[in-house]
Amino acid sequence: MGRRSDHSREELRALILEEGHRQLSQVGxxxxxxxxxxxxxxYSIGTIYNVFGSYDALLLALNGRTLDLWLAFLEGRLAGCEEGRLDAAIEAYFDFALGHRHAWTALYDFRLPEGALPSEDYRGKVAAITAVIVREIAAVLPPDVCEEALPLARSLLASVHGHCFFALNGTFAMLGEGDPLAAAKARVADALARFGAR
Structure with a gap:
């Protein structure tokens, strides 16, 4: 029988998130x-849905926890880094994905129903990671093209993501690319050079 009254709602939420994220990280x-x-x-499955409202809301909360971990990991890598900060950010992208493979891929495997939007809180977590990259790109762009930092960040994140995903699923190995990380760094450097990045 479930422990239906052992925890407050807040405690239950934390307990579910902890166990849910542990399972997601293990099995995908x-x-x-x-x-x-x-x-x-x-507890019963009904308790989970009572706390989160739906399966989709639970998955968003679990993915939100992954985003929190990712942001902390990224900022930790950049803390105290004086040179090559964008390269360090790209390395952090690859290292986080490799170290949290199942949780990281769940960010992209899970889809909300068509027309549904993630919560404002979730969108804020995604925006926080993007903002780190925008900040780092803006820091290397000439002042007259700093307005390009946001669109560049979106495109370069997509490029790095593609390199990382292909590295994880073995596609690059089949294509003969032996160093996807170096390739991702080179593509970012090429794109930034067109804008006169220093």
């Missing part, structure tokens, strides 16, 4: 089970 999105999370914390 395709094998993730909210019912298994409930079983492992000693």
């Amino acid at each position: 999105f395709a094998r993730f089970s909210a019912r298994e999370v409930a079983k492992r914390i000693g």
